[in-house]
Amino acid sequence: MRAIVMTAPGAPEVLQLAEVPQPTIESDRQILVQLKAAGVNPIDTKLRSRGTFYGDRFPAVLGCDGAGIVAEVGAAVTKFQVGDRVYFCNAGLGGHPGNYAEFATVDERFVAHKPKTLSFAEAAAAPLVLITAWEALCDRGRISSGMKTLIHAGAGGVGHVAIQIAKLKGAKVCTTVSTTEKADFVTSLGADQVIFYPQTDFVKKVLDWTDSQGVDLAFDTVGGKNFAQTFAAVKIYGDLVTILSPSADTNWKIARDRNLRISLELMLTPMLQGLNKLQQHQAQILAECAQHIDRGDLKIHLAQTLPLAAAADAHRLIEAGSMIGKIALEI
Template identity: 70%
Template sequence: MKAVLMTAPGNPDVLQLQEVPTPSIENDTEILVRLQAAGVNPIDTKLRRRGTFYPDQMPAILGCDGAGVVEAVGSGVQRFRVGDEVYFCQGGLGGKQGNYAQYVVVDERFVAPKPTSLSFVAAAAAPLVLITAWEALCDRGRLQLGQKVLIHAGAGGVGHVAIQLAKLHGATVCTTVSSHEKAAFVHQLGADRAILYKEKDFVQAVLDWSGEGVDLAFDTVGGETFAKTFAAVRVYGDIVTILEPDASTNWKVARNRNLRVSYELMLTPMLQGLVSAQQHQADILNQCRQWFDEGKLKIHLNKIFPLEKAATAHQVLEAGSTMGKIVLVTGSE
């Protein structure tokens, strides 16, 4: 099969299209998937630049997100049959093979049926950002019906699905964006208020909108933005971040407001082999599948590249300011 191999840490040109053996089923609960598309995420570019979590296992095939058709099943597989269409977030961290390839082997427990309303390309764009947003808002942030939520970078990959998930859970949502074009985009997704952070102090804008502060803030930016957000959250409120706080972070406002601070890293179940947590992530995708097919949830595609243009896809993602997701077409869709 053809696959994009990361030959060493470095610039995008370390991603090379090569011919490699097609993987085979080794455990009875595994399925072989003929991939049609693979999502491209910031974790991919970070691992390419600095090295994977398993530097002794090189070269590596990156790509956590995949969508495709079941080609073969293990003897113990119960949920899927040959020909079923699936999507998932598995592999691509440097240990198990990722999805920048034409085939991949995945445990059926960590896979969900593909939404019938989505193309393979759109489905491949969805898993990592959906799981990240759901876990941040619902599992870490304990989102409740009627709460007010601040979502940073609402036009981005995680942000644009976080807005929709928050609304589906009955929240009122404000979000930060960098342009009027992105403001229009997030309003189409259901955001109640878009704050152009380049033109206004977002903390004051949130307080003007929410009164005493939001119940829950979701930080997808990090750095100074994370620390500034403390003042936009009500006393005893929640803030969840997907990034590691800077060592220089001043925690005084968070402490004085008795904020509950949580971290969201959706890769933890894969990295630590937590089977039940990975099954929970597949359950999230299954619920989102229903919402996609009911027209209640959308995934926005920014750019689509053929598999051999993986390096270009990384360059575009690292350039920043994209709305929605970037995807590689790995099959014949």
């Protein structure tokens, strides 16, 4: 089968189209999926440039997100049958081959039926960002109706679904963006307050919006100095969830003085640690999100699709920054 492989870390050029053996079902609970599209995420670009989590296993096939049609099922599979359309986030971290390929095997417990109203490319763009936003807001932040939330980079891949999930839960949403185009986009998703962070002190704007109290829950998708700056925008005893590692020189004083609850969100942990029950929980998140998508309550913004052979170009687009929504590879 065709796949995009990397034989060493490096620039996007290390991603090359090649012929590799087609995977085969190795356990009774696995399904073989003929992939129609693969999502491209920032984690893919980091693994390509720095090396995978399994640095000695080359060549590697990247791509955590996939969508396609079930081509074969293991003897103990009960949830799916041949011909079912599915989507999932699994593998692509350097161990088990990922989804920049024509076929992939995956345990049925980690898979959900594809939203009927999405194309394969749209569905492939969805899993990682849906799970990340859901876990951050619902599992970590315990979001509930009436809460005021701050979501950084609301036009991004994770941010744009986080806004919608927060609104589905009845929360008010304030979000940061860098352009008027992005402001229009997040407003269309239901954002209640939009802050142009390059020209504006976002902390002051948030405090103005919350009568000087701060938000109940902040979601940091940017990291760096943005993380520590957000401390002052969260109410006393409030929650701040980040998807980035806090830097070693982070000054925690304001967070401590405000008695903030800080949470770290890495949706890859169940895959990396082999935590099957938590991967099943993530598949349940995808199943619930599929219902919202098919009801029209949740949208995935697919900014661009490229053919599988253009995976390197997809990585360049992500690394250039300023992306609205997601990118997918059509297979």
